[in-house]
Amino acid sequence: MAETRYDYYDDFVEGHEYEPFRTRLTAEDAATLARCLSLGPLTGPSGELIAPPGEVGEGASLSPFLLNSFHAMRARIRMPDGLLHARETMRLLTPAHAGDELETTIRIASKFLKNDRKFVLLEHIVRRPADGTHIMTFERLVAWVN
Amino acid sequence: MGELKKTHAVPAVGTYRGDIAPFTQAQLHEFGDLVGTYGRIHTDPEWAATTPLKGVIVQGMLILAPLHEALLRIFGERWTAGGEVTCKIVSSARPGDALRLLVEVGISEATSASGIFRIEKTDEAAIVVGEFTVGSIGA
Numbered sequence: 001m002a003e004t005r006y007d008y009y010d011d012f013v014e015g016h017e018y019e020p021f022r023t024r025l026t027a028e029d030a031a032t033l034a035r036c037l038s039l040g041p042l043t044g045p046s047g048e049l050i051a052p053p054g055e056v057g058e059g060a061s062l063s064p065f066l067l068n069s070f071h072a073m074r075a076r077i078r079m080p081d082g083l084l085h086a087r088e089t090m091r092l093l094t095p096a097h098a099g100d101e102l103e104t105t106i107r108i109a110s111k112f113l114k115n116d117r118k119f120v121l122l123e124h125i126v127r128r129p130a131d132g133t134h135i136m137t138f139e140r141l142v143a144w145v146n
Numbered sequence: 147m148g149e150l151k152k153t154h155a156v157p158a159v160g161t162y163r164g165d166i167a168p169f170t171q172a173q174l175h176e177f178g179d180l181v182g183t184y185g186r187i188h189t190d191p192e193w194a195a196t197t198p199l200k201g202v203i204v205q206g207m208l209i210l211a212p213l214h215e216a217l218l219r220i221f222g223e224r225w226t227a228g229g230e231v232t233c234k235i236v237s238s239a240r241p242g243d244a245l246r247l248l249v250e251v252g253i254s255e256a257t258s259a260s261g262i263f264r265i266e267k268t269d270e271a272a273i274v275v276g277e278f279t280v281g282s283i284g285a
Contacts (some may be wrong), residue, residue: 006195008268036172039167040165042162042216043164044160045158045160052215058247063214071182085206085235088207089232091230092230095226095227096150
């Protein structure tokens with residue numbers, strides 16, 4: 001049986017940009033995310049309860065925690081076990097909605113050693129190809145193995 | 147229980163708090179499939195028990211995901227169009243851990259709003275910490 005080939009630290013080239021990854025998120029995906037977590041009542045500084053947002057539906061904006069998925073990374077990078085997600089910076093530019101086709105482009109922004117660990121910074125740009133609108137950008141810092 | 151209020155787009159400065167329900171292993175599986183974080187450290191309890199972490203840990207993005215709902219309740223569209231967040235995952239949580247989210251709004255004006263947030267266990271041990279800013283009203 002052929003051994004699985006993974007991408008390790010030395011395989012990454014700073015500045016390399018991967019082929020865009022396309023996906024279409026649905027209202028069902030948003031509902032699935034909603035099932036995975038539960039935030040109780042939110043109280044403000046004076047103890048007042050803060051009203052929850054409206055129901056998620058076909059036209060509701062999608063959570064950035066659906067948009068920053070790892071599917072693009074898994075499609076373009078052979079990720080070994082043992083990676084550690086260290087930091088994430090997200091910039092929300094324009095809301096995306098269920099049914100939008102989205103395109104994620106990954107670029108290796110940098111890689112570096114720190115405290116005897118190897119880090120890779122992956123820049124992601126999420127856009128809506130139908131009209132070229134930039135939806136969000138995020139930078140993901142991962143402690144890579146080897 | 148206090149009266150339920152909708153925040154307006156310039157919320158009060160101060161700390162907003164909410165409890166995050168403990169995650170179940172089933173939720174870790176479902177989230178992993180949904181967003182591609184299905185590594186064995188999150189989905190394979192038997193394997194995870196053999197690692198230095200000694201068991202399954204919750205995905206960092208799943209722990210962080212309630213922040214979106216909190217900022218949406220506090221700031222509305224100022225968060226979804228123009229928001230920015232930087233987070234650092236400093237520790238781990240396990241299925242069944244009770245967590246709470248604290249959002250500290252430090253600056254709250256029509257043209258700028260920002261603050262820090264923290265997701266911690268009930269013993270105040272930090273899991274995720276970070277900073278956020280939101281867009282201007284009408285941006």
